[in-house]
Amino acid sequence: MTLLLENISLTIGDVLLVKSFTISIEAGEIVTLMGPSGCGKSSLLAYIAGDLSPPMYGNGHVTLDGVDLVYLPAEQRHVGRLFQDDLLFPHLTVGENLLFGVPRGSLSKRQHLVSEALASAQLEGFEDRDPGTLSSGQRARVALFRALMAKPKAMLLDEPFSKLDAELRHSVRNYVFAHLRERQIPTLLVTHDREDAPAGGRVFRISNKGDMILA
Amino acid sequence: MKNFLNSFAGFLPLGILWLSPLAAGLVAVLYGALDEAAWLALFGHPQLWPGLALSMGTGTLSLIISALLAFWIVAGLYGGKLWPGTSGLMGGFLSLPHLAFAIGLGFLITPSGLLARVIGSVAAWAAPPQWVTTQDPYGFSLVTVLVLKEVPFLIWLISAHLARPEVAQMLNGHFRVSQSLGHGGASVWLRVFIPQILPRLKWPLLIVWFYGASVVDVALAIGPTQPPPLAVIIWSDLNNADPAVNARGTAGALFLTAALGCLVLLFMFLKRATLPSIWRFFTRGPSRRRTPRITSGALLLFFCAVYALVFAILCVMSIGTLWPYPDLFPSELRFSAWAQFLMSPAPLLNSLSLAVVSTLAALALAVFWLETVPEKLDAVLLACGIAALALPSLLIADGQYLAFLRLGLNGTWLGVFLAHLTPVFAYVFIVLKGPYRAFDPRYRAVALGLNADNYRFWSVVKLAMMKPALAAAAAVGIGVSIAQYVPTQLIASGRLTTLPIEAVTLASGGSRPLMAVFALMLAVIPAFAFIIASRLGRKPL
Numbered sequence: 001m002t003l004l005l006e007n008i009s010l011t012i013g014d015v016l017l018v019k020s021f022t023i024s025i026e027a028g029e030i031v032t033l034m035g036p037s038g039c040g041k042s043s044l045l046a047y048i049a050g051d052l053s054p055p056m057y058g059n060g061h062v063t064l065d066g067v068d069l070v071y072l073p074a075e076q077r078h079v080g081r082l083f084q085d086d087l088l089f090p091h092l093t094v095g096e097n098l099l100f101g102v103p104r105g106s107l108s109k110r111q112h113l114v115s116e117a118l119a120s121a122q123l124e125g126f127e128d129r130d131p132g133t134l135s136s137g138q139r140a141r142v143a144l145f146r147a148l149m150a151k152p153k154a155m156l157l158d159e160p161f162s163k164l165d166a167e168l169r170h171s172v173r174n175y176v177f178a179h180l181r182e183r184q185i186p187t188l189l190v191t192h193d194r195e196d197a198p199a200g201g202r203v204f205r206i207s208n209k210g211d212m213i214l215a
Numbered sequence: 216m217k218n219f220l221n222s223f224a225g226f227l228p229l230g231i232l233w234l235s236p237l238a239a240g241l242v243a244v245l246y247g248a249l250d251e252a253a254w255l256a257l258f259g260h261p262q263l264w265p266g267l268a269l270s271m272g273t274g275t276l277s278l279i280i281s282a283l284l285a286f287w288i289v290a291g292l293y294g295g296k297l298w299p300g301t302s303g304l305m306g307g308f309l310s311l312p313h314l315a316f317a318i319g320l321g322f323l324i325t326p327s328g329l330l331a332r333v334i335g336s337v338a339a340w341a342a343p344p345q346w347v348t349t350q351d352p353y354g355f356s357l358v359t360v361l362v363l364k365e366v367p368f369l370i371w372l373i374s375a376h377l378a379r380p381e382v383a384q385m386l387n388g389h390f391r392v393s394q395s396l397g398h399g400g401a402s403v404w405l406r407v408f409i410p411q412i413l414p415r416l417k418w419p420l421l422i423v424w425f426y427g428a429s430v431v432d433v434a435l436a437i438g439p440t441q442p443p444p445l446a447v448i449i450w451s452d453l454n455n456a457d458p459a460v461n462a463r464g465t466a467g468a469l470f471l472t473a474a475l476g477c478l479v480l481l482f483m484f485l486k487r488a489t490l491p492s493i494w495r496f497f498t499r500g501p502s503r504r505r506t507p508r509i510t511s512g513a514l515l516l517f518f519c520a521v522y523a524l525v526f527a528i529l530c531v532m533s534i535g536t537l538w539p540y541p542d543l544f545p546s547e548l549r550f551s552a553w554a555q556f557l558m559s560p561a562p563l564l565n566s567l568s569l570a571v572v573s574t575l576a577a578l579a580l581a582v583f584w585l586e587t588v589p590e591k592l593d594a595v596l597l598a599c600g601i602a603a604l605a606l607p608s609l610l611i612a613d614g615q616y617l618a619f620l621r622l623g624l625n626g627t628w629l630g631v632f633l634a635h636l637t638p639v640f641a642y643v644f645i646v647l648k649g650p651y652r653a654f655d656p657r658y659r660a661v662a663l664g665l666n667a668d669n670y671r672f673w674s675v676v677k678l679a680m681m682k683p684a685l686a687a688a689a690a691v692g693i694g695v696s697i698a699q700y701v702p703t704q705l706i707a708s709g710r711l712t713t714l715p716i717e718a719v720t721l722a723s724g725g726s727r728p729l730m731a732v733f734a735l736m737l738a739v740i741p742a743f744a745f746i747i748a749s750r751l752g753r754k755p756l
Contacts, residue, residue: 074394075393075501080396087388100497101397101398103500
């Protein structure tokens with residue numbers, strides 16, 4: 001699986017935020033995109049995911065596994081996302097949150113997948129817990145597994161570590177990266193903290209003129 | 216101790232003007248129901264059970280359809296181009312009282328009404344059709360009026376909830392994450408948004424449910440007659456000259472309330488029983504179904520068209536002194552009904568004075584409470600307010616009638632004012648509470664730092680900043696007071712007449728233009744209050 005971005009540009013009004021960005025992200029690769037807030041890095045993720053909203057506009061091709069995503073609605077793109085907030089649904093239990101994105105099928109099989117996921121997240125038996133009772137590290141892991149269980153073909157990480165405290169941040173980061181690499185998912189990470197970028201990975205910075213500069 | 220005294224001071228005017236009339240009403244109705252003969256007479260009433268079935272059925276059906284349509288429209292429009300205007304539009308629709316709407320819609324759908332005339336002129340009918348629309352035996356026209364009126368109310372409430380920044384931000388995040396997990400818009404609404412919004416609408420939905428099942432004025436205008444809904448049966452008992460029949464009405468009002476209580480218990484049982492399957496539905500997995508944008512837009516358009524049509528019909532009807540079937544337009548236009556209305560202005564003046572004074576009193580009581588009583592006691596008052604609104608107005612008004620009988624308040628303006636204050640204050644407090652309590656106390660520190668004293672801060676800074684909320688609460692209060700039929704009729708005991716009382720009398724067979732004039736006035740005053748409020752809300756002091 002490869003995530004291919006070709007000539008992507010983003011504009012807000014007459015201002016060009018991103019100018020003709022092209023990159024190919026290989027299976028299991030994690031590419032980091034850096035820049036100050038308002039530079040368009042989150043909007044780039046929204047464009048790839050398919051929910052960029054006016055007054056922001058974008059164009060350019062997004063190809064995943066040979067399929068052009070641009071004309072598909074967001075829910076059919078198989079692009080997973082993690083946000084600053086874990087966005088666990090407060091009205092569902094931990095197990096139900098995980099089931100939410102698992103494709104339809106027999107309930108027992110799907111529930112088996114959930115308990116497997118909870119086991120690998122070191123959260124065995126947490127099915128019936130209210131997400132509100134979890135620690136922030138536990139919530140972050142549930143959010144990751146909820147995204148992974150929908151079988152995404154690419155992942156977009158929008159500063160998912162920025163609200164964690166320093167200690168937790170390090171371990172959650174390594175944990176997320178390890179799982180994404182293990183599943184060979186091409187990943188684009190957006191952050192304003194250099195520390196967040198995985199060691200040895202490609203890091204891009206958005207310049208004032210909208211150019212992507214390899215750091 | 217000082218705190219306690221302060222709280223007590225805040226409680227005192229409210230206790231005298233609002234809480235004791237409410238409590239006295241409830242006590243009096245219970246006391247009045249200690250009459251075995253009345254209960255025997257009630258259970259011997261041949262129309263009791265069919266009437267009960269009609270009341271429960273029309274109330275429940277209208278609630279279900281209203282909630283479905285409201286969420287259907289919101290789901291399709293939320294976040295779209297039409298959404299920002301929708302909420303204001305619904306607020307406007309809201310200000311048209313049920314009764315005025317029922318009268319206008321009645322003329323649209325009766326066999327000799329405008330709809331039949333339009334179809335008849337195309338299909339060349341010789342006589343009015345044989346269809347049974349208004350006062351149909353199953354109450355479908357009653358349900359129609361209730362649905363058409365409650366949907367804007369629910370959409371308005373939902374949009375107010377969705378407009379809160381923290382709610383909007385959370386739901387926006389939930390929407391994005393659900394999409395990334397493979398869920399289309401419709402699936403997100405069904406599985407994520409509605410389950411989170413619905414608990415917030417619990418009390419308004421209960422109020423809508425009970426209102427529909429116990430409404431009197433709309434049922435008199437457009438509801439079934441043989442048998443009528445239980446609320447109408449009780450109503451005619453309460454207005455009977457014979458005290459024994461009155462007592463049967465009192466027992467009936469309690470019986471209707473108890474039946475509503477049982478209905479809620481039944482609902483809670485059903486909810487419990489179906490919870491596992493509802494939960495299975497939430498977690499069945501992604502569905503790509505998208506939100507119904509086109510049908511939602513069409514529904515919104517339909518609502519706009521109906522409201523515009525009803526308003527236009529009332530206008531034409533009020534001057535159409537000669538309008539025989541099958542003419543599409545009156546053959547004679549005269550302002551005689553308007554002249555007649557202005558010649559005897561008592562109903563208008565009474566309605567206006569009651570609305571203005573009860574709204575001002577409610578505002579003063581609410582502000583006084585909010586300024587003097589700690590926030591943690593709000594929940595208690597809120598519970599009383601919800602009870603005052605959810606309990607059938609038949610029950611409270613009958614109780615107040617019985618209580619006021621001993622105080623000699625029936626037939627006086629003061630008595631009717633107190634009866635109006637019961638629902639008016641409840642609504643005003645609910646509307647005002649949120650914005651007033653959310654006021655940032657640091658403004659006070661800033662103002663005092665600028666050498667303003669407490670009073671100056673309060674009058675120049677706080678009230679000015681609260682002006683939009685005060686204006687909105689006032690508009691709601693005026694609308695609620697103008698529409699009061701049941702308590703006014705009972706407490707006024709024929710010695711005081713208001714707009715809805717005249718409108719109901721005319722609806723059961725009077726001059727059609729005059730009926731339209733009254734319906735229009737019922738609509739115009741709250742609409743005017745609403746427009747002024749939104750003007751005031753926008754302009755800074």
